Amino acid sequence: MGFSMMAARTLMNVAAMVATVAALHTFFGWLSGNDSYLYWFMCLFAWRYLRFFVNLVAFWCYSPAPPPKDREPTYMPSRDVTAVIPTVDPEGAAFRGCLEACAQNEPAKIVVVTAGDELYAAALAAVKEFEERFPLTQFVVSRTQEVSKRKQVALAVPHIETDITVLLDDHVFWGPRFLQSVLYAFEDSEVGLVGTNKQVRCPNGLGLWVRIWNMLGATYLCRHNFEIRATNTVDRGVFVVSGRTCAIRTEILRHPEFLPGYTNEKFFFGLFGPLNADDDNYVTRFVVRHGWHIKIQYTDDATMETILGVEHPPATKFLAQCRRWARTTWRSNVCSLVTDRTVWRRQPYCVYAVYLTSLTNFAAIIDPLLVYLFSRSSACVSGAALGGLVSWILLTKVVKVFDHFRRHPRNIVLFPAYVAFAYFHSFLKLWALLTFWDCTWNGRKLEQIKVDRGRSKQAEKEAQADAHPHTPALRALRARIAHLCGQHSSHVRSYQQPIIDELQRLDGSFAALRREQRVMADNHETIRAALGRVVAQADDAAAGQNAALSSDDAELVEAIARVTAAVGGAENRWRGYMRRVMMGAGVGQNGEAC
Structure with a gap:
């Protein structure tokens, strides 16, 4: 896009903002009549809560990047993802948990970068265990001689x-499908940076004091989740993609302007710096400035967990982190509006809802001022109306953090502490404005880490000596060639693999057939032997039966002969008897006849 087009779009957005303000001014003037208190109340109320209404609608209209339909995803963790973990605590339990959660997602490579020789040795020892457990992932351990997250990432x-x-x-922890869910967002070729949903672990068994600070840390990230999901829905903008976990196209990191600006960023017209903190804000601005889109992948699978408010001493550490974050807001948001200015063209809603309002969001001042203006206006006709305004103010503080209290209902009793801290944070934010030039990394004692300053300076000199205008392009070309070689190998494997699989199946079928033939032959021999034994047994049984039948027949014939003789004798005797009877009967009859 040419400069004239960019300038025209910027002017159009600014004109739309001015027109909106003018329309609201006219409407509020007509609605309030001559009541100046009511007019300023409506102006302040609209400035503070118009974005609340829009964000609430946008939050529920949000949709995450879905997995592709009817085809395989373009990007796979085991082939297309390298995870970079800068650390200054490789011996901590949090680092080991982070490394294990990352390795379980099976990225192609994990690069661990620490600072100093002692931490380097500790990182090597910690990574060795995971190399054995996850052989499909390549592990690389390196170190800088300067305690700087930016230098570690650059390395x-x-x-x-x-x-x-x-x-x-x-100190972040992923679920087993985290990487794959995040990669769905890159199916859109215009997306260059992806942020995720963030949650704070709330362990059981905490004391009341630690539990309060843990709740404050959890609600802090919960508010961020609400805002980035909403604003990303409206104009694809966010105030920052958190550096706790973000996914970015590697070609952005290889851009010739990225690393020089990333490792040497200064602020306030170049008077202060270079910065170590605010690295995620730099990445976000760079991505937007170079025409890429940002996507927030807000799903259960794409949810990362972290630790806040439980490190001892909890109050000191958490407040130090809050001061650092507040200073980052002043430095980065002013840079986006004044120095960079890309947001005026590409993210007009975020200009109002994020950047401008963040500079005026002092709850300890605005909320009492709203109550005062309303109480002096003609709209405050009763105490109930004033009570309704106070209830509304408290209700809006619940909406953004509702998800936390829904998941942890036992923390509802701590809600008054959350409200009190929200007002206290206004004074902390004011202090951050007065000390915005302080860019130390509060929350970690980085100055206690032992590094070789001489080696650091020597390495920097060598890097400057090796620097060449074409070096980034050559490195990018080398990486591209390696990528193409990998793609070629992948394509060859994809073409050959079906043939290899089919041959293996045929070989397996032939082997199974040969096994069946051997089994059938063995069974045939077994059956033949069994039949032989059966035939022999049948012959023996038949011979024995014939012999038995022969002896039985002789006895039977003899018995029949005896029976026949006996019957013949009886028959003869019976006949003789009957003749005698008949003869005797015949004489009697003759005598009577005579």
């Missing part, structure tokens, strides 16, 4: 050969 970039890079802190 990892030459090791990246995949299309997608995931940057993550050493």
Whole structure:
């Protein structure tokens, strides 16, 4: 897009904002009549809560990037993802849990970068166990001689050969399908940076004091989730993609302007810096400035967990982190509006809902001022109306953090502490404005890490000596060639694999057939032997039966002969008897006749 087109779009967005303000001014003036208190109340109410209404609608209209239909995903973790973990605590339990969760997602490579020789040795020992457990993932351990997250990430970039890079802190934890869910967002070729849903672990058994700070950390990220999901739905904008975990196209990291600006960022007209903190804000601005879109993948699978508010001492550490985050807001948002200015063209809604309102969002000042203006206006006709306004203010503070209290209902009793901290944060934010030049990384004692400063300076000199205008392009070309070689090998394997699989199936079928033939032959011999034994047994049985029948027949004939003789004798005797009877009967009859 040419400069004239960009300028025209910026002017159109600014004109639309001015027209909206003018329309609201006219409407509020007509509605309030001559009541100046009511007019300023409506102006302040609209400034504070118009974005709340829009964000609430946008939050529920959001839709995550779905998996592709009827085809395989373009990107797979085991082939296309390199995870980069900068750490200064490789011996901690959080780092081991982070490394294990990352390895379970099976990225192609995991690059661990620490600082100093002692931490390097500890990182090697920690990674060795995971190399044995996850042989399909390549592990690389490196170190800088300067305690700087930006320098650590920059050192990892030459090791990246995949299309997608995931940057993550050493105390975040993923689910088993985290990477695959995040990669769905890159199916859109215009998406260059992907953020995720963030949650804070709330362990059981915490004391009340630690539990309060843990709840404050959890609600802090919960508010961020609400805002980035809503604003990303409206104009694809966000105030920042958190560096706790983000996925970015590797070609952005290889851009000739990225690493020089990333490792040497200064602020306030170049008077302060270079920055170590605010790295995620730099990445977000760079992506937007170079025409890429941002996608927030807000799903259960794409949810990362982290630790906040439980490190001892919890109050000191968490408040130090809040001061650092507040200073980042002042530095980065002013940079986006004044120095960078891309957001005026590409994210007009975020200009109002994120950047401008964040500079005026002092709840300890605005909320009492709203109550005062309303109480002096003609609209406040009763105490109930004033009570309704106070209830509304409290209700809006619940909506953004409702998800946390829904998941952890036992923390509802801590809601008053959350409200109190929200007002206290206004004074903390004011202090951050007065000390915005302080860019130390509060929350970690980085100054206690032992590094070789001499080696750090020597390495920097060598890097400057090796620097050449064409070096980034040559590195990108080398990485591209390696990528093409990998794609070629993958395509060859994809063509050959079906043939190999079919041959293996045929070989298996022939082997099974040969086994069946051997079994049938063995069974045939067994059957023949069994039949032989049966025939022999049948012959023996028949011979024995014939012999038995012969002896039985002789006895039977003899018995029949005796019976026949006896019957013949009886018959003869019977006949003789009957003749005698008949003869005797004949004499009697003759005598009577005579």
